[in-house]
Amino acid sequence: MKSLADLEAIRAKTLENIAMRKDHNDAARVVVGMATCGIAAGARPVMLQFVEEIKKRNLEHVTVSQTGCIGMCRLEPMVDVIMPGKEKVTYVKVKPEMVARIVAEHIVNGRPVEEYTIGAAE
Amino acid sequence: MNLYRAHVLVCGGTGCSSSGSAQLIERFEQQLKEKGLEKEVQVVRTGCFGLCEAGPVVIVYPEGTFYSRVKVEDVDEIVSEHLLKGRKVQHLVYVDHATKESTVQKSLDEVGFYKQQERLALRNCGVIDPENIDEYIAFDGYKALAKALTEMTPEEVIKVVLDSGLRGRGGAGFPTGRKWQFAAASKADQKYIICNADEGDPGAFMDRSILEGDPHSVIEAMTIGGYAIGATEGYVYVRAEYPIAVGRLQTAIDQAREYGLLGKNIFGSGFDFDMHIRLGAGAFVCGEETALMHSIEGMRGEPTPKPPFPAVRGLFDKPSNINNVETYANIPLIINKGADWFKSIGTPGNSGTKVFALGGKINNTGLVEIPMGTSLRTVIYDIGGGIPNGKKFKAVQTGGPSGGCIPAEHLDIAIDYDSLTSIGSMMGSGGMIVMDEDNCMVDIARFFLDFTVDESCGKCTPCRVGTRRMLEILERITEGKGEEGDIEKLEALAENIKATALCGLGQTAPNPVLSTLKYFRDEYEAHIKEKRCPAHHCQKLLNYVITDKCRGCTLCSKVCPAGAISGTVKEQHVIDTTKCLKCGACIEKCRFGAIIKN
Numbered sequence: 187m188k189s190l191a192d193l194e195a196i197r198a199k200t201l202e203n204i205a206m207r208k209d210h211n212d213a214a215r216v217v218v219g220m221a222t223c224g225i226a227a228g229a230r231p232v233m234l235q236f237v238e239e240i241k242k243r244n245l246e247h248v249t250v251s252q253t254g255c256i257g258m259c260r261l262e263p264m265v266d267v268i269m270p271g272k273e274k275v276t277y278v279k280v281k282p283e284m285v286a287r288i289v290a291e292h293i294v295n296g297r298p299v300e301e302y303t304i305g306a307a308e
Numbered sequence: 309m310n311l312y313r314a315h316v317l318v319c320g321g322t323g324c325s326s327s328g329s330a331q332l333i334e335r336f337e338q339q340l341k342e343k344g345l346e347k348e349v350q351v352v353r354t355g356c357f358g359l360c361e362a363g364p365v366v367i368v369y370p371e372g373t374f375y376s377r378v379k380v381e382d383v384d385e386i387v388s389e390h391l392l393k394g395r396k397v398q399h400l401v402y403v404d405h406a407t408k409e410s411t412v413q414k415s416l417d418e419v420g421f422y423k424q425q426e427r428l429a430l431r432n433c434g435v436i437d438p439e440n441i442d443e444y445i446a447f448d449g450y451k452a453l454a455k456a457l458t459e460m461t462p463e464e465v466i467k468v469v470l471d472s473g474l475r476g477r478g479g480a481g482f483p484t485g486r487k488w489q490f491a492a493a494s495k496a497d498q499k500y501i502i503c504n505a506d507e508g509d510p511g512a513f514m515d516r517s518i519l520e521g522d523p524h525s526v527i528e529a530m531t532i533g534g535y536a537i538g539a540t541e542g543y544v545y546v547r548a549e550y551p552i553a554v555g556r557l558q559t560a561i562d563q564a565r566e567y568g569l570l571g572k573n574i575f576g577s578g579f580d581f582d583m584h585i586r587l588g589a590g591a592f593v594c595g596e597e598t599a600l601m602h603s604i605e606g607m608r609g610e611p612t613p614k615p616p617f618p619a620v621r622g623l624f625d626k627p628s629n630i631n632n633v634e635t636y637a638n639i640p641l642i643i644n645k646g647a648d649w650f651k652s653i654g655t656p657g658n659s660g661t662k663v664f665a666l667g668g669k670i671n672n673t674g675l676v677e678i679p680m681g682t683s684l685r686t687v688i689y690d691i692g693g694g695i696p697n698g699k700k701f702k703a704v705q706t707g708g709p710s711g712g713c714i715p716a717e718h719l720d721i722a723i724d725y726d727s728l729t730s731i732g733s734m735m736g737s738g739g740m741i742v743m744d745e746d747n748c749m750v751d752i753a754r755f756f757l758d759f760t761v762d763e764s765c766g767k768c769t770p771c772r773v774g775t776r777r778m779l780e781i782l783e784r785i786t787e788g789k790g791e792e793g794d795i796e797k798l799e800a801l802a803e804n805i806k807a808t809a810l811c812g813l814g815q816t817a818p819n820p821v822l823s824t825l826k827y828f829r830d831e832y833e834a835h836i837k838e839k840r841c842p843a844h845h846c847q848k849l850l851n852y853v854i855t856d857k858c859r860g861c862t863l864c865s866k867v868c869p870a871g872a873i874s875g876t877v878k879e880q881h882v883i884d885t886t887k888c889l890k891c892g893a894c895i896e897k898c899r900f901g902a903i904i905k906n
Contacts, residue, residue: 200446206370220394241311249370250313252394
């Protein structure tokens, strides 16, 4: 390593992977329902798609975590997206191909994808 | 590189390692593989989290869930419940001592133990993998070195450190910037920079934890220091009893060399620097800087009088600068964030934070880092979680064998170098041993003196003979053979040793006696005049008595090795105090709590 640029390159590359260990109050959270019902309905590929999408776009302040069953098993896979300082938005019957749009419109641009939300489904 | 969605951090500090954290890591890796999660979840061995009492500790991110006392059998449950299904394993989550609340819904920063801490020196401990230089770099590692070498002159580096007000964390509190100034001012063809990692105070382990949890911070800081004073070679003197720390430091040095962060022409600046580890055999006196340097040179670890100071004539007779591990750990932050930022933490004249090793009669034993000026009460009750078993706080010992005992009346004192000295103790390296009503203060003084007598190198008479005489008097007192005039003799000896001993070890050795005499003189007097130990601690001063709770079950008389207990079945038994060995076997056996010590 001979320059600041080299150092910065290593920093940026590694930080992407371990940033979640510093507590961010400004972090956006994606919470995927991963109880038996969620898993059976296909929550795992959905969650992996979120991880993939976030990595692709280099979003440092987004964490993906899991939660249990909240009782509306018929609407699984369910995903909550919580933007800092905003009400949580719940998406239902999420499929992997819907993920890219949720990330782009909601997490990046702050506009929830209305048609995927629980309000639209009910 | 894989992007993991969750990280499992397992403490690999000495404390948690000895309670089996290595097996936990193995089990996690195996279980994750079995469940097909190995590409989603990363397992990381980190340094010490500080809450050693709750070890082995496992933290799961992104939630920041804090699992305590995790056993190998628990791993399967964490993997299948938390990592697979996202349900936290409630019964393993750490319970806050102070509030008795489970921390399931909280993130790490909100746990009482961490809430009032400010982790600077320990910033990366328990957060990064200490054996992965990239993770250190990710959290701004080596950025300060780059800044110093490419944007600053050595004089500017020294000025920032001087302006920050950073004082030596090894205990004496000498301004670090001044030390660097002196060493920089000395002219020589070769200078050295040394790290004192010969942590010898009983109960103190912050230096070990920093080397184990964040070894690169010390390497970076020493390189910066080398640049500032004009040294191209560094030595870390660390005791051989710290094998994990030594191993990780060596790994870190190798990685830094590979990256060109040690070696020739670092960052293209033309500055060369490399460093070596020297193992110490664990002698307390080798924490004294002149003794330490003799030991590195391969000679006996004995101190020599100062002056000449190391900055003028130090290691191999060359100008040298020597700082403590924790001091170095602060340097990169100061370079990155500036002197004013550092001064904004702590109190005027005492900037920054200090790490304390909490031990003794306290719920949350472990490592805590607090801003200077925090009150002792906050450390002991809010962070430390108070005294176990509802006992009463009696005193806290700071500064190890060189420090003193602080009684309850000074609990609200703001902790800094000067305040502790003013009440007869000292900061020292940061050991903090809490004592409750069951601790005898005479015995505590005897314990610390016993340590110094053991560790005295024997070079100067006041320390070699004087401390031994003091110990003999203290032993007599605790055995009930104290005489009138003993206290005065102790005081006279203490003053003489303080004034005439060659090095810091001897000069401060009487402190535990003087401070206990100052605050707990009545306990000394009770031992000497009434042959009584008020804390019921000194075995030879206790009498075992059977009270009327006795049902006459005869168990005690059967277990007594001296045959000192007599009595008939179903009637109260009696102990013959002339035969009694005070071994306590009868108390352990008695089912009715009928035997007491007084």
